[in-house]
Amino acid sequence: xxxxxxxxxxxxxxxxxxxxxxxxxxxxxxxxxxxxxxxxxxxxxxxxxxxxxxxxxxxxxxxxxxxxxxxxxxxxxxxxxxxxxxxxxxxxxxxxxxxxxxxxxxxxxxxxxxxxxxxxxxxxxxxxxxxxxxxxxxxxxxxxxxxxxxxxxxxxxxxxxxxxxxxxxxxxxxxxxxxxxxxxxxxxxxxxxxxxxxxxxxxxxxxxxxxxxxxxxxxxxxxxxxxxxxxxxxxxxxxxxxxxxxxxxxxxxxxxxxxxxxxxxxxxxxxxxxxxxxxxxxxxxxxxxxxxxxxxxxxxxxxxxxxxx
Amino acid sequence: xxxxxxxxxxxxxxxxxxxxxxxxxxxxxxxxxxxxxxxxxxxxxxxxxxxxxxxxxxxxxxxxxxxxxxxxxxxxxxxxxxxxxxxxxxxxxxxxxxxxxxxxxxxxxxxxxxxxxxxxxxxxxxxxxxxxxxxxxxxxxxxxxxxxxxxxxxxxxxxxxxxxxxxxxxxxxxxxxxxxxxxxxxxxxxxxxxxxxxxxxxxxxxxxxxxxxxxxxxxxxxxxxxxxxxxxxxxxxxxxxxxxxxxxxxxxxxxxxxxxxxxxxxxxxxxxxxxxxxxxxxxxxxxxxxxxxxxxxxxxxxxxxx
Numbered sequence: 001x002x003x004x005x006x007x008x009x010x011x012x013x014x015x016x017x018x019x020x021x022x023x024x025x026x027x028x029x030x031x032x033x034x035x036x037x038x039x040x041x042x043x044x045x046x047x048x049x050x051x052x053x054x055x056x057x058x059x060x061x062x063x064x065x066x067x068x069x070x071x072x073x074x075x076x077x078x079x080x081x082x083x084x085x086x087x088x089x090x091x092x093x094x095x096x097x098x099x100x101x102x103x104x105x106x107x108x109x110x111x112x113x114x115x116x117x118x119x120x121x122x123x124x125x126x127x128x129x130x131x132x133x134x135x136x137x138x139x140x141x142x143x144x145x146x147x148x149x150x151x152x153x154x155x156x157x158x159x160x161x162x163x164x165x166x167x168x169x170x171x172x173x174x175x176x177x178x179x180x181x182x183x184x185x186x187x188x189x190x191x192x193x194x195x196x197x198x199x200x201x202x203x204x205x206x207x208x209x210x211x212x213x214x215x216x217x218x219x220x221x222x223x224x225x226x227x228x229x230x231x232x233x234x235x236x237x238x239x240x241x242x243x244x245x246x247x248x249x250x251x252x253x254x255x256x257x258x259x260x261x262x263x264x265x266x267x268x269x270x271x272x273x274x275x276x277x278x279x280x281x282x283x284x285x286x287x288x289x290x291x292x293x294x295x296x297x298x299x300x301x302x303x304x305x306x307x308x309x
Numbered sequence: 310x311x312x313x314x315x316x317x318x319x320x321x322x323x324x325x326x327x328x329x330x331x332x333x334x335x336x337x338x339x340x341x342x343x344x345x346x347x348x349x350x351x352x353x354x355x356x357x358x359x360x361x362x363x364x365x366x367x368x369x370x371x372x373x374x375x376x377x378x379x380x381x382x383x384x385x386x387x388x389x390x391x392x393x394x395x396x397x398x399x400x401x402x403x404x405x406x407x408x409x410x411x412x413x414x415x416x417x418x419x420x421x422x423x424x425x426x427x428x429x430x431x432x433x434x435x436x437x438x439x440x441x442x443x444x445x446x447x448x449x450x451x452x453x454x455x456x457x458x459x460x461x462x463x464x465x466x467x468x469x470x471x472x473x474x475x476x477x478x479x480x481x482x483x484x485x486x487x488x489x490x491x492x493x494x495x496x497x498x499x500x501x502x503x504x505x506x507x508x509x510x511x512x513x514x515x516x517x518x519x520x521x522x523x524x525x526x527x528x529x530x531x532x533x534x535x536x537x538x539x540x541x542x543x544x545x546x547x548x549x550x551x552x553x554x555x556x557x558x559x560x561x562x563x564x565x566x567x568x569x570x571x572x573x574x575x576x577x578x579x580x581x582x583x584x585x586x587x588x589x590x591x592x593x594x595x596x597x598x599x600x601x602x603x604x605x606x607x608x609x610x611x612x613x614x615x
Contacts, residue, residue, distance in 0.1 A: 001355045001356065001433070001434035002434060002436075003434045003435050003436070003439055006352065007352055007430065007439075008439070008442060010402060010426065010427070012348070012349075013402050013405050013406070014405055014406070015405065015406065015408070016406060017349075017406070018346075018348055018349050018350070018406070019349040019350070019365075024377075024378070024406070024407060025378060026377075026378060026382065026409065026410075027378055027379045027382070028379075028382035028383070028386075029382075029409075060362070060363045061361075061362055061363075140362065140363045141362075141363035141364045141365050141366075142363050174368075175367070175368040176362060176367070176368060177365065177367045178365075179365055195367060195368075195371075196367055196371035196374075197368065197371045197372050197375060198371035198372070198374035198375045198378055198379075199375065199378055199379055200379055200564065219368070219372070220372075220563060220565070221563070221565050229524075230524040231524065232524065232526050236526040236527075236528065239526075239527070239528060240526075240527060240565040240566075241565065243527070243564070243565050243566075243567075243568045244563070244564040244565035246568075247564035247565070247567055247568065248564050251564075
């Protein structure tokens with residue numbers, strides 16, 4: 001193995017980022033944001049509704065929750081499908097009781113396959129955000145642009161047609177983007193993306209077709225990461241969310257409004273053993289002073305108005 | 310590929326010459342924040358894949374970018390509150406990308422040492438001259454931005470070549486963190502015979518392996534730090550020990566984890582026998598007060614005259 005002289009070329013070694021999606025921003029030195037109504041902490045609950053086809057490809061990588069059996073993966077398929085049959089309704093009742101109207105980031109195939117479920121979302125006025133077609137159609141580097149454009153348009157198109165909503169948000173399945181995904185989302189009329197995990201606050205995100213808002217959707221603090229991927233108990237999940245709530249709420253006193261993102265999946269958080277812990281947790285979070293729930297589009301609009309003003 | 314690193318001789322953790330830290334302290338505690346820059350589109354490496362997903366791996370790139378946007382200031386605030394300085398394991402290109410971060414490190418009187426140029430550029434496969442170029446770039450960049458000398462080293466992404474330690478000694482550095490073989494500083498054998506030491510940098514309490522690879526929960530991580538400290542503190546009465554807390558702002562600076570750093574520093578700083586040091590301070594003290602005795606001890610143990 002020899003190392004070429006070009007390995008010592010550093011083409012982006014200079015002030016700022018090494019890509020052109022956003023300028024560097026240091027949150028601790030950023031202007032304070034004031035949320036409408038005087039809230040200090042907005043709780044953004046996102047519910048991820050997904051369809052994992054049993055014949056989904058394992059390439060270019062298998063997303064968390066993907067089909068992982070050596071043969072026909074009935075085990076994985078039915079456990080994921082449980083979320084859309086059972087877990088969703090458990091969480092729906094829980095959210096109703098706490099006055100939470102989440103953003104539902106959904107694969108368009110869930111809306112196509114389960115119109116009954118979609119009706120429950122629409123009648124509650126819950127915001128729908130597009131989250132690709134299904135978990136067998138990832139967005140990733142190397143995906144041909146025309147194919148990806150078709151996936152993005154199908155996802156937005158089906159969800160808008162079936163729900164009647166504007167559908168302004170986008171979350172890529174498994175937080176995975178190609179180099180073109182944000183451009184295609186902007187061209188499909190999206191206003192925000194929630195894939196990058198580099199901030200606790202929104203920021204402006206450049207595309208070749210205008211500026212999106214990148215929203216802080218939690219990854220490390222998601223139920224999927226802690227309960228499913230890390231196999232930690234629900235008490236650990238709840239403790240971490242509470243500490244995040246406390247940290248962000250304290251920070252809001254001196255540095256401006258903050259967002260607590262709760263990323264939940266019905267095949268994880270909707271399991272029987274999780275519900276009481278989650279119920280108590282939501283109660284504690286929402287009783288934090290100056291704290292209220294908000295959905296993605298509300299937060300985007302408020303942040304954009306503040307950033308512009 | 311050599312059969313062993315050939316950078317040290319056997320030295321049992323038994324009846325070693327007594328190390329006493331300044332003012333009679335028994336445990337040198339130091340915190341090593343890794344302030345890193347991972348490239349969005351790095352050159353490929355023949356030795357390993359750089360990212361985990363097809364590029365752009367925006368999930369993993371943005372996870373690390375969090376440290377420089379958000380996590381660093383949170384971590385620094387907590388450390389400052391406890392009077393704990395950092396010794397920065399620095400990808401030196403960051404000085405060019407985000408000089409304001411380095412400015413704050415200097416205001417806080419933190420040490421800067423090198424962790425390579427970018428965390429996505431490895432030493433694997435480099436000639437000696439190529440490795441020297443990375444060392445010299447590090448020395449020049451750190452000198453230019455802070456006026457500090459380059460005294461310490463942790464190879465970028467712990468990528469080593471067989472000659473790396475020899476070159477570090479020849480280039481005039483004082484200490485390396487690449488060797489995980491001990492809980493006390495140790496002389497390092499290099500081909501030039503220059504006085505050069507290893508300082509403990511504990512992977513077992515490093516937030517990346519603990520939180521990302523081993524999936525230990527934050528409460529258990531806090532307990533791990535306390536247990537680790539308690540044992541080394543007790544042993545430090547016999548001969549001074551070193552505890553390093555290696556951190557990454559992108560992990561420890563998250564709002565759900567920051568509390569554990571606060572608790573850990575509160576715990577450690579409540580002990581009278583703790584010397585709150587930097588890597589450079591530990592290395593210099595050891596070179597002046599422990600190195601020669603250790604050399605004699607090691608020679609005796611291995612059957613050669615001191």
